[in-house]
Amino acid sequence: MRAFTTAVLALLAGSANAYFSDDEPSTTSTHVPACTATSSTGSGAFFDLRRDIAWPADSGKEHKSAIHKDYHARGYDYGKNFTMNICSSVVDRVTDVVGVDESRWSNVSAYYMSQGNIYSIGSESMDLKSRGRKLLLQYTGGSPCGESKKRLEARDDRPASDGSVRTMEKDDEERAENPEYEHSDTDEDGVRRKSTIISFHCDRDPGNSHPLISFVGTDPDECAYFFEARSVHACASAEPHKPGNVGPGSVFGLILLIAVLVYFIGGIFFNRTVNHARGWRQLPNYSLWAGMWSSICDIFIRAVSACFRKINRRRGYTSVRSGPSARDSDDEANRLIDQLDEEWDN
Incomplete structure (x- = not known):
C-alpha cells in the first residue's frame, strides 16, 4: 500500500x-500592460497608472468614470504654466505647435504657451519605468530646444585642438561627421528637442482623488523639464493575475x-x-460515510415531517387517535371521573 x-x-x-x-x-506570451510597471527591486510590487489617464468625455463607456480634463502645473518663478496628460496625449488638442510636424500635433502630451505660441515638451509615451524606488515616465520629441546664451558663448569661446577658436560652423561640421557628437535627445535631423520626465510618488491622502503634478525645474538650455506627481495609484500593489x-x-x-x-x-x-x-x-472508511449518509437522511426526514406538521396546524387540522391505545386512554379517563364522583358523594 x-x-x-x-x-x-x-x-x-x-x-x-x-x-x-x-x-x-x-x-511567455503574456506582456506587461501599457502604463504599468513592476518594481525593479525584485519586491514584486506592481504599479498601475491607467486610472490616472485623462480621456475625452466622448471616449466611450469604458472611460465614462475616468478623468476628462488635462492636468495643469504652475511654473511660478519660471514664468510659464504647463498642461499635460499621463501616458496619453492631452485631451484638448493643440495646433500650430512650434517645430513639430502637423501629423504629430495629436501626440503632444505636455506643452506650455509663451507669447501666444505653443511649445511641446514631449509626445505621448506609455512606457512607465521603475528605477529602484523611483517610478518614472518620460516624454520626448517636443519642440526644438534652441540655444541658450551660455551655451552659445561656451561654444564660441571653446578652443580647438589646434589652438584656434571653435565656431558654430566647426561644431556643425564635426556633428555631421560624428552622429554621436550631440546628446541622445537629438532626432534624426540632429535637432535637439524638448523632453519631460515625471517622477511619481505614492499619495495615500483620501482627499486627493486626482493626481497632483508639480513643476520641479528645467536645465539651463530649457530642453529637459522635470515634474513630480503624487497619486494614490502610484502606491505599490499586488500584480493582478495574468491570463x-x-x-x-x-x-x-x-x-x-x-x-x-x-x-x-x-x-x-x-x-x-x-x-x-x-x-x-x-x-x-465505508462505515463512516454510510453512517454520515444515514444521519443526513434522518435529518432530512425529520425536517420534512416538521414542515408538514406546521402546515397542518396552520390549516386547522387536528390529529385523531384511534385503536387500542386511544380506547385505553378513554377508559382510564372515565374511571378517574367515576372515582372522583364517589369521593364527592361520600
Missing part, C-alpha cells in the same frame, strides 16, 4: 511540475484534488486487494 501511494504521489507531483513549469508557452498563468486559487484547488484522488484511489485499492471488499464497501 505504501509503495502504491508513493508511486501515485510521484506521478501526480510530476504532472504538477510539468503544469507549473516556467517553460510553458502560455506564460495564462496559474493563480493561488488554482494552485490550492489542484493540491486539494490531488489529495482527494490519492485518498480514494489508494483506499479502494487497499480494500479490494487486502480486505477483498466488493461494491460500495471498497470505498475507504
Whole structure:
C-alpha cells in the first residue's frame, strides 16, 4: 500500500511540475500592460497608472468614470504654466505647435504657451519605468530646444585642438561627421528637442482623488523639464493575475484534488486487494460515510415531517387517535371521573 501511494504521489507531483513549469508557452506570451510597471527591486510590487489617464468625455463607456480634463502645473518663478496628460496625449488638442510636424500635433502630451505660441515638451509615451524606488515616465520629441546664451558663448569661446577658436560652423561640421557628437535627445535631423520626465510618488491622502503634478525645474538650455506627481495609484500593489498563468486559487484547488484522488484511489485499492471488499464497501472508511449518509437522511426526514406538521396546524387540522391505545386512554379517563364522583358523594 505504501509503495502504491508513493508511486501515485510521484506521478501526480510530476504532472504538477510539468503544469507549473516556467517553460510553458502560455506564460511567455503574456506582456506587461501599457502604463504599468513592476518594481525593479525584485519586491514584486506592481504599479498601475491607467486610472490616472485623462480621456475625452466622448471616449466611450469604458472611460465614462475616468478623468476628462488635462492636468495643469504652475511654473511660478519660471514664468510659464504647463498642461499635460499621463501616458496619453492631452485631451484638448493643440495646433500650430512650434517645430513639430502637423501629423504629430495629436501626440503632444505636455506643452506650455509663451507669447501666444505653443511649445511641446514631449509626445505621448506609455512606457512607465521603475528605477529602484523611483517610478518614472518620460516624454520626448517636443519642440526644438534652441540655444541658450551660455551655451552659445561656451561654444564660441571653446578652443580647438589646434589652438584656434571653435565656431558654430566647426561644431556643425564635426556633428555631421560624428552622429554621436550631440546628446541622445537629438532626432534624426540632429535637432535637439524638448523632453519631460515625471517622477511619481505614492499619495495615500483620501482627499486627493486626482493626481497632483508639480513643476520641479528645467536645465539651463530649457530642453529637459522635470515634474513630480503624487497619486494614490502610484502606491505599490499586488500584480493582478495574468491570463495564462496559474493563480493561488488554482494552485490550492489542484493540491486539494490531488489529495482527494490519492485518498480514494489508494483506499479502494487497499480494500479490494487486502480486505477483498466488493461494491460500495471498497470505498475507504465505508462505515463512516454510510453512517454520515444515514444521519443526513434522518435529518432530512425529520425536517420534512416538521414542515408538514406546521402546515397542518396552520390549516386547522387536528390529529385523531384511534385503536387500542386511544380506547385505553378513554377508559382510564372515565374511571378517574367515576372515582372522583364517589369521593364527592361520600
